[in-house]
Amino acid sequence: MNNHGQVENMSALSSMPTETGLGEKVKKVFYISNPRQLMRYYYTATPLKYFVSKITESAEESLTLFDNSLQLKSDVYESLCDYKNFKTCMEEILQNYVSQFGKASIHSNIALSFSKLGTACKKIGDHKKAISYHKQSLQMNRRIYGENTAHPAIAASLNNLGIAWGDLGDHRKAISYYEQSLQIDWRIHGENTAHPGIASSLNNLGSTWGSLGDDKKAVTYFEQSLQMTWSIYGENNAHPDIAMTLANLGLTWTYLGDHRKAVSYHEQSLQMYRRIYGETTAHPHIAMSLNNLGITWMGPGDYKKAVSYHEQSLQMRRRIYGDNTAHPDIAGSFGNLGTTWRKLGDHKKAVSYHEQSLQMMRSIFGENTAHPDIAMSLTNLGNVWGCLDNHKKAVTHHEQSLQMLFTIYGKNTPHPDIAKSLGNLGTAWGDLGDHKKAVNYHEQTLGMMRGICGENTAHPYIITSLQNVYVAWRNLGDYGKAVIYYIELEKMKKTV
Incomplete structure (x- = not known):
């Protein structure tokens, strides 16, 4: 490859029969179909590469011609997205370190093993174990380098804990860890320095503020992160x-309602991932991009295009994780397909997809576990049963979702998911003819959305809430109150 005799890129990831229409912008890829062959190659290539790199440093460096260690295997499994085998290797590596250094030992290799096990658990959807491992990594790194020391390993552990808490739905806790990580990176590298760790923290803060419903703050963080990554890697590099x-x-931008801008960003992202991994490679990042495009095309109402992207994403995720594997990404694809088919009017197909999603989420996180993804599946089923005119079933699912969200975030916590759940209950009770309950739930939603987005902010969530309150009061027959909300609604629409 270095001598340009190998024309294609090489990949050991699965290939997919997908056409992108990107032409010469996408590099050809030669796929290695047997991971065992690749592993055997690395047994020789890795020690040889290490030896060559050390020749100039020491004339007495001994040559190892073969390395089939657990460390090498774990690195290869991680690069192949084979996270179950990656986790198995790391568990054995950790046990070896504990046997070598002692159970109570403090060592950077043990801290790194905890961190890698946390990453492996995240990838297979076990977020509670991920938190446990990352906490152990953080504690050990602080004992090694000092509790108040600005060290990259401590910053990385804090960042990983932020990711893990975000996966569990505790976004406030996630922000706290990201901000601590960012402060350490600034102390190490300087506040005005373009550094991958700083860019990562900014990006993660953007994602978490978006999850809390503050999309404008999210855009600010993402744009800072993008400018920094461009300055590090080059604006035209993939x-x-x-x-x-x-x-x-x-x-x-999808959540902010600018669907053209959203599609443009997602298409750039997909094109870049395909340039990196190969046009027809099955990779989690490519599957995510296809999923994002499916979500975005729902905004302008092109549901057939959305279904196409979600089906491509689901097919790729099954290729990556296995057809019969319970994984959060696969469950997410089921949920997105259910929502899209509901929009297309095929409610029976929608129920089928949402029930598969709910069943898989429960098998991953636990039947009786309160988790945001399970709550979302319950909400989706409530919406579909409402479309099928089974409003009692809709109310039941929405109430289960709301109680779960109260358990996760707290009953008095302003949170977008809780606000939306209250709004869904308002709609369901309105459909059942109980307009007093409908008004009560919709007004709670409006109050919470104003607390989250700002009292006088022209935010899509507030506009939707105003619309629902207006309709609820009108259905209740109180036209005076309905007119008040209608006037406020029209004024806000004009400011958008």
């Missing part, structure tokens, strides 16, 4: 960090 930030900007 790099995963740039592609990820483009994807995050696409999602945020």
Whole structure:
């Protein structure tokens, strides 16, 4: 490859029969179909590469011609997205370190093993274990380098804990860890320095503020991160960090209602990922981009295009994780397909997809576990049963979702998911003819959305809430109150 005799890129990831129409911008890829062959290659290539790099440093460096260690295997499994085998290797590596150094030992290799096990658990959807491992990594790094020391390993542990808490739905806790990580990176590298760690923290803060409903703050963080990654890697270079930030900007502009801008960012992200991994490679990042485009095309109402993207994403995720594997990404694809088919009017198909999603989420997180993804599946089923005119079933699912969200975030916590759940209950009770309950729930939603987005902010969530309150009062027959909300609604629409 270095001598340009190998024309294609090489990849050991699965290939997909997908056409992108990107022409010469996408590099050809030669796929290695047997991971065992690749592993055997690395047994020789890795020690040889290490030896060559050390020749100039020491004439007495001994040559190892073969390395089939657990460390090498774990690195290869991680690069192949084979996270179950990656986790198995790391568990054995950790046990070896504990046997070597002692159970109570403090060592950087043990801290790194905890961190890698946390990453492996995240990838297979076990977020509670991920938190446990990252906490152990943080504690050990602080004992090694000092509790108040600004060290990259401590910053990385804090960042990983932020990701893990975000995966569990505790976004406030996630922000706290990201901000601590960012402060350490600034102390190490300087506040005005373009550094990958700083860019990562900015990107993660953007994602988390978006999850809390503050999309404008999210855009600000993402744009800072994008400018920084461009300055590090080059504006015209394809790099995963740039592609990820483009994807995050696409999602945020979707929530802000600018679908053209959102599609543009997602298409740039997808094109970049395919340049990196190969046009027809099955990779989690490419599957995510296809999923994001499916979500975005729902905004302008092109549901057939959305279904196409979600089906491509689901097919790729099954290729990556296995057809019969319970994984959050696969469950997410089921949920998105259910929502899209509901929009297309095929409610029976929608129920089927949402029930598969709910069943898979419960098998991953636990039947009786309160988790945001399970709450979302319950909400989606409530919406579909409402479309099928089974409003009692809709109310039941929405109430289960709301109680779960109260358990996760707290009953008195202003949170977008809680506000939306209250709004869904308002709609369901209105459909059942109980307009007093409908008014009560919709007004709670409006109050919470104003607390989250700002009292006088012209935010899509507030506009939707005003619309629902206006309709609820009108259905109750109180036209005086209905007119008050209608006037406020029209004024806000004009400011958007």
